[in-house]
Amino acid sequence: WSVPLKSVFVTFPGDILKNKTDTELAESYLQRFGYMNTLQRSGFQSMVSTSKALKRMQRQMGLEETGELDKATLEAMRQPRCGVPDVAN
């Protein structure tokens, strides 16, 4: 009853594939826009935890800082946006 029609998904030639899982999307988003890397005072660049990076991203976007990949955060990550990183590198 409540199951939608089963669609067949095809790979369209020339399409830049965006069929990422939520986790893949989040990881690439946090990386691309600078939330995963922090530059220490020593000049050493280190990776922060995904949870910390999510909190930074949520703060920047004015979302509730849960540190989790919730619905609002995922929705924000899917919005059209500027390609300039939010955290300078």
Place this chain on the structure above:
Amino acid sequence: YKTFDGDLKWDHQDITYRIVNYSPDMDSSLIDDAFARAFKVWSDVTPLTFTRLFDGTADIMISFGRADHGDPYPFDGKDGLLAHAYPPGEGVQGDAHFDEDEYWTLGKGTVVKTRYGNANGAECHFPFIFEGKSYSTCTTEGRTDNLPWCATTADYSRDKQYGFCPSELLYTFGGNANGAECVFPFIFQGEEYESCTTEGRSDGYRWCATTANFDKDLTYGFCPSRDTAVIGGNSEGEPCHFPFVFLGKEYSSCTSEGRGDGKLWCATTDDYDEDKKWGFCPDQGYSLFLVAAHEFGHALGLDHSNIREALMYPMYSYVEDFSLHEDDVEGIQYLYGNNRTRSHSPTTDPTDEPEPTDPTTPVVPVDPTKDACKQDKFDTITVIDGQLHFFKDGLYWKKSSSSEAELKGPFVISEKWSALPAVIDSSFQDLLTNKLYFFSGTRFWVYTGKNVLGPRSIEKLGLPSSVQKVEGALQRGKGKVLLFSGENFWRLDVKAQKIDRGYPRYTDAVFGGVPNDAHDVFHFKGHIYFCRDRFYWRMNSRRQVDRVGYVKYDLLGC
């Protein structure tokens, strides 16, 4: 606001810019104008001036490109990343790049500026009437030379105002042929071409020769996109081909079948399965003016703001009447100081329409130019007396159930139902009594002919006080109506005026595959429609989503 590390800024105030290339999505004059207005946003509040150069190196070099476009930061196809820009400095610093895989408009759909004809380059008026038929795109009807044209007023037969639409048969842009039209067929590397091609290029731009033999004359230009052209895919600039076959099934309109992202696409030949040629169907597009104003902020030294309403917030959202946010003003004036001699006047999009006249005053006539096709979304959509009704901000339009029927309106809500407020969240007509129920916020009204009861609180029906508005109403047989709000729905016994026991229930538990935050839900011609923004999800009687489409095209018939 934020500036880049080290407060990067220009060391001079007379900034130069150069438009290196153009997008085929819009007439070059509209692109020039969008960039000029985007610079004016910043020059209005600072001592900066912006001068356009036509060759050489400018401080800010502006270009369109897709995917890998010559810097280390490739674009990502349609949607997602729209553009980027570099902070002030030498070389690539200060430059702004726009993703060609986006559909660049003024934010409200296809903008078709005409050339020649007798309308002095006015924009097409869609829809327009020609010989009794309504047209929502440019047409070649009535001509033998295959040149697409449009009327620039609503009725060509009455006003006789027209112009020609973008076509490679009329002109090209860029290249080295001074805008001359394409010559077909033309020879390129010994091969004969009957239409524009991307052969010989790696950037995906369509081009043609402007003489019969490119190999000999070497003159060429880029082809402007027609208003019906697809975006991206592997057929950029080609029109949809209807009907087309996909996985053995025939389609006569754009579809989201085959895609996981819900985007509408079409084939550009009659058989996708065989030719694999496709592209996305034109949508509202992104406002080049708004995106450019944001990117130029970077080019002047501003980083992303975390204030959602600020221009320098990283996400795109369309705003009708743009004015620079205080945060942006403070940021740019921190870098360059203010300009006391210039006023900080809001900049508006040239496509802006006047606000509707006060709909609560019956004596004020409705602005006839208020076009349902230009509404992004409606407050509510419902069926009254068999006709679809579209409500928005004190106005409504109606359309009979025939797909060929003409859209009528706008009408003023308060002239027909004087007790109602301007914003109607939801409405339904009781099938047994023909009474009309209207919901707005936490109140509702019941109309029997011209008699009205209400407003009454929706709590009287048994809805909890946490419900702030009813967003959809769905007839379930006679005497029962489902009321939707948030992710839940309740069943109302209309006769008893009470919510049935066992509710609320989760929308997605019963109606799978539709957005659970739909803002309009209604029943029409045997299907249930769930609308979110400008899209609808159509569900058949077996509760299967059998179509996702645009309200504008499929329901309004724009």
